[in-house]
Amino acid sequence: MKSNLHLIAALTLLPALGFAGGGQWTVVAWNNLGMHCMDDDYSVFSILPPFNTINAQVMDAAGHLITDPMAAGITVTYEAAANPDGSINTTSFGKTNFYDYAAVLFGANLNVDQGLAGKSMPGAANTPQTMTWDAGMNWFEAAGIPITPTDDGGQRNPYPLLRVVVKSTGGSVLASTDIVAPVSDEMDCRACHKSGSGAAGMPAAGWVNDANDKRDFRLNILRLHDEKNAGNPLYAPALAAAGFASEGLY
Structure with missing residues (x-):
């Protein structure tokens, strides 16, 4: 009897949890690694560049996984978000010497905030950056975001937040979520x-x-x-x- 009561209580809570299909669009997003590591200095050689990758899947108001974003009329972007302490990480400017050596180490002529795979930090203006659709995986991806473990206030924060936003082609926000893009430069030999x-x-x-x-x-x-x-x-x-x-x- 006790187990039945627990089941009834759990089912009663389901509508309040905002599961996909409850009449609202849903976005589920994540960083592809538990912790991405980067070097704290690039003047000699590089083991790992700043290179966080995030993914996102979207479900419509009926709870159906989006498999054709063009037909669904949506775009997905990411931008920086502040944590409850106010820490926000919009730019990599002045936080790493990676850009001083990216050309010689990786053959890439990058502007600050540009990543090796083509995705960028939002920049000081926190401009939303478009994620790319991967039809093979049925998800959106932003590969190689060059985020660092230093926030805009110069404080160390290895757990910066990114906000993933789903919009209609008309610009209306359909869903959003904040995720951690964990990054560490503590590799040490x-x-x-x-x-x-x-x-x-x-x-x-x-x-x-x-x-x-x-x-x-x-x-x-x-x-x-x-x-x-x-x-x-x-x-x-x-x-x-x-x-x-x-x-x-x-």
Whole structure:
């Protein structure tokens, strides 16, 4: 009897939860990784660029999954949203040196806030950015948004919010939701590769001993790498054969 009462109570709550098909459009959105990592410095080499990818699926007022957005007459965009503490992340300007080295590292001539896959940050004006329809997956996607873990107030926030908005072709908002685009630049190799850390990681030519701690361990890694693999043309095919993307955007 108790279990039946629990079931009745749960069913009673269903209309209040706003499930798809309740007479309103619904958008479900998510970041494709639990945490995307990026480098905190790009002056030596890059392991990971700023590259968050978000996806979204839309259901109409009858609860049907949208499989043809053109026929449905909708567009989906993303923009920055403030969290309850007022932290908002609209732009990557002044938050990373990625753009100083994007051309030499990735062969990409990017303006600040542009991403390697063509999607951008909303910018200081928080201009909505259009998501791209992926017919194979029946979802919208924005690949490679170059978001950083620093908000517009200069405070660290590895959990910035993005607002995903569904609009009709006439411009009416049909649905929206706020999602987290988690990003961290805490990747760190100092334990084994900072100058003086230990004999196992020391290059044969000795430690670099660079005064900049962000560059120091990277230069040591690069020196060690070149001692072992300088001029080796096989590394790129080896990575590809192992399933890594050639752009290094995994």
